[in-house]
Amino acid sequence: MSNKVTLTRFIIEQQREWPDASGTFTLLLNNIVTACKQIAHKVSRGQLIGVLGSAGSENVQGEVQKKLDIITHDIMVNQLIWTGHLAGMASEEIDDVITIPAHYTKGKYLVMFDPLDGSSNIDVNLAVGTIFSVLRCREGIEPTLDDFLAKGAEQVCAGFVLYGPSTMLILTTGQGVNGFTLDQDIGEFMLTHPNMRIPEETGEFAINMSNHRFWEAPVQRYIDECLQGKEGVRGKDFNMRWVASFVADVYRILNRGGVFLYPLDNRDPTKPAKLRIMYEANPMAFIIEQAGGMCTTGYERVLDIKPSGVHQRVPVILGSKNEVERIIRYHQDA
Numbered sequence: 213m214s215n216k217v218t219l220t221r222f223i224i225e226q227q228r229e230w231p232d233a234s235g236t237f238t239l240l241l242n243n244i245v246t247a248c249k250q251i252a253h254k255v256s257r258g259q260l261i262g263v264l265g266s267a268g269s270e271n272v273q274g275e276v277q278k279k280l281d282i283i284t285h286d287i288m289v290n291q292l293i294w295t296g297h298l299a300g301m302a303s304e305e306i307d308d309v310i311t312i313p314a315h316y317t318k319g320k321y322l323v324m325f326d327p328l329d330g331s332s333n334i335d336v337n338l339a340v341g342t343i344f345s346v347l348r349c350r351e352g353i354e355p356t357l358d359d360f361l362a363k364g365a366e367q368v369c370a371g372f373v374l375y376g377p378s379t380m381l382i383l384t385t386g387q388g389v390n391g392f393t394l395d396q397d398i399g400e401f402m403l404t405h406p407n408m409r410i411p412e413e414t415g416e417f418a419i420n421m422s423n424h425r426f427w428e429a430p431v432q433r434y435i436d437e438c439l440q441g442k443e444g445v446r447g448k449d450f451n452m453r454w455v456a457s458f459v460a461d462v463y464r465i466l467n468r469g470g471v472f473l474y475p476l477d478n479r480d481p482t483k484p485a486k487l488r489i490m491y492e493a494n495p496m497a498f499i500i501e502q503a504g505g506m507c508t509t510g511y512e513r514v515l516d517i518k519p520s521g522v523h524q525r526v527p528v529i530l531g532s533k534n535e536v537e538r539i540i541r542y543h544q545d546a
């Protein structure tokens with residue numbers, strides 16, 4: 213039997229440091245975690261229970277939905293809507309924000325989530341995840357769109373669950389980043405990666421290279437210099453990784469450093485960036501900064517952007533501090 217600290221104990225001990233805390237946040241987190249355990253179960257049994265493949269529909273952003281995109285969205289909503297802790301929710305899979313029906317009490321938090329990140333990987337048995345972001349809201353009111361559109365710097369909690377060889381939860385409440393591994397035997401997340409820190413130096417980058425011709429000059433310059441390796445201005449060889457699951461790429465960077473780029477591109481003028489600010493970029497930016505890394509669009513800190521829509525997309529460049537600072541310099545030079 214493991215003698216590691218359970219997630220429940222970890223959160224309650226953190227809560228004790230806030231004497232005025234009502235415990236609502238702890239309960240909310242517990243519900244999010246229960247939803248993610250249910251999703252982990254579905255994902256691991258996907259081949260057996262017939263939930264893989266396309267749903268034959270598109271989401272609000274014109275992306276083909278997988279059956280599991282819809283199933284995982286429903287799991288999140290069903291685990292959270294009745295709790296009384298929430299004023300509202302927003303999901304990648306639904307156009308409008310989700311309101312709390314009148315017969316449930318309204319709480320003081322807003323939750324935004326990407327229920328299944330990297331879903332294009334699901335049918336080929338690669339890692340996927342769930343990303344979530346929690347904001348505080350005025351209590352007991354019907355939230356307006358503006359309540360949702362808070363800057364990332366105002367998040368009270370962000371996390372993601374990675375459904376890989378192990379199911380892992382990575383969490384920040386603004387006091388560093390901690391990693392928990394799901395012990396399948398007892399159904400509890402155990403603290404396995406306390407106080408995660410991203411190395412400042414790295415020799416590894418992650419980017420979808422097929423978009424090279426669509427990037428702006430500063431990103432082309434940075435990647436071209438990495439590719440030149442020892443013979444180029446960087447004077448060292450770089451390694452490349454691209455899982456095409458944001459959760460998996462960010463988890464690798466939290467562990468061994470690296471830089472991830474989904475930059476501005478001109479492939480489709482209606483979609484100059486790929487990742488969504490509210491439930492992809494902001495929660496990951498919060499986690500990365502709390503682990504000592506940086507997250508920028510190339511021009512500004514992601515957490516300082518005032519969002520204009522729940523499904524707004526932003527360029528994301530994140531990871532080891534020294535590399536991200538270099539990429540920002542290249543944008544300034546240009």
Ligand SMILES: O=P(O)(O)OC[C@H]1O[C@](O)(COP(=O)(O)O)[C@@H](O)[C@@H]1O
Pocket residue numbers: 275304326328329330331332420456457458459486
């Ligand atoms: O298809 P590409 O260009 O490799 O993009 C991969 C990126 O898109 C995403 O899959 C988008 O997430 P969803 O699966 O939630 O739409 C990221 O996880 C990933 O980093």
Ligand SMILES: [Mg+2]
Pocket residue numbers: 326328329330458492
């Ligand atoms: Mg996603």
Ligand SMILES: [Mg+2]
Pocket residue numbers: 281304326327328329330331
């Ligand atoms: Mg998704």
